[in-house]
Amino acid sequence: MTVIVIANPKGGVGKSTIATNLAGYLARQGHKVMLGDADVQQSSRAWLALRPGSLPAIASWEISDGQVGKPPKGTTHIVLDTPAGLSGARLEETLRIADRVIVPLQPSMFDILATQAFLQDLASRRGKAKVGVVGMRVNQRTRSADQLGHYMEQLGLPVLGHLRDTQNYVQLAAHGLTLWDVAPSRVERDLEQWASVVAWATGAVVAPGVGVAKVAQGMLAAV
Numbered sequence: 001m002t003v004i005v006i007a008n009p010k011g012g013v014g015k016s017t018i019a020t021n022l023a024g025y026l027a028r029q030g031h032k033v034m035l036g037d038a039d040v041q042q043s044s045r046a047w048l049a050l051r052p053g054s055l056p057a058i059a060s061w062e063i064s065d066g067q068v069g070k071p072p073k074g075t076t077h078i079v080l081d082t083p084a085g086l087s088g089a090r091l092e093e094t095l096r097i098a099d100r101v102i103v104p105l106q107p108s109m110f111d112i113l114a115t116q117a118f119l120q121d122l123a124s125r126r127g128k129a130k131v132g133v134v135g136m137r138v139n140q141r142t143r144s145a146d147q148l149g150h151y152m153e154q155l156g157l158p159v160l161g162h163l164r165d166t167q168n169y170v171q172l173a174a175h176g177l178t179l180w181d182v183a184p185s186r187v188e189r190d191l192e193q194w195a196s197v198v199a200w201a202t203g204a205v206v207a208p209g210v211g212v213a214k215v216a217q218g219m220l221a222a223v
């Protein structure tokens, strides 16, 4: 079983957007997925309640008072959405169970500054969890994307991909949907951008020296 935690102490950076879409991707692949929501706002839980029953199922992973319960047998993946401001004992508890941590980050100076200490902390840990950053609301091949890449290189953390600013995420979320629940032609560009993120999240083997994005391009070319 793989536990993928989505975290960034800064609010509104796209944690719930990544958590719900990643859970949707895994469910579409036929995995037995649970989506946990450690956030008092319960965005992911509210989203699950909107999700049509006809779509690939995502179970809710109940968390009470920050205490995580045992997932049912057969669960293959847990995606855990976390609140802004996560720190201290609750952060430790969350990282302890994580196999992978995805940090969504908008490549602006204020967002990077607000997340700096958190990223440095994650980068310095020698725990089992692998950590990767996703550039949010950013277009690839822009200066800010380059700057984010440069900064992450210094920290030794991989940039898993960039997700553009699009109303697709807002519209889909309003109906309990993900990119993998609608006609691919509607969200083609976004599916392409996610390829490298899901490859990393599911542990697709990445050869040394080969960027995750390159591997994903290869995967896309193969289908």
Ligand SMILES: Nc1ncnc2c1ncn2[C@@H]1O[C@H](COP(=O)(O)OP(=O)(O)OP(=O)(O)O)[C@@H](O)[C@H]1O
Residues within 6 Å of the ligand: 010, 011, 012, 013, 014, 015, 016, 017, 018, 039, 041, 043, 082, 083, 084, 136, 137, 163, 164, 165, 166, 167, 169, 170, 173
């Ligand atoms: N790539 C994107 N393009 C356009 N809108 C986006 C994108 N990512 C997130 N959003 C929107 O931005 C808002 C904040 O995103 P989201 O709720 O995922 O952030 P969060 O980090 O979970 O916030 P919080 O810290 O409050 O839990 C939402 O309305 C979401 O639909």
Ligand SMILES: [Mg+2]
Residues within 6 Å of the ligand: 015, 016, 017, 039, 043, 081, 082, 083
């Ligand atoms: Mg959220």
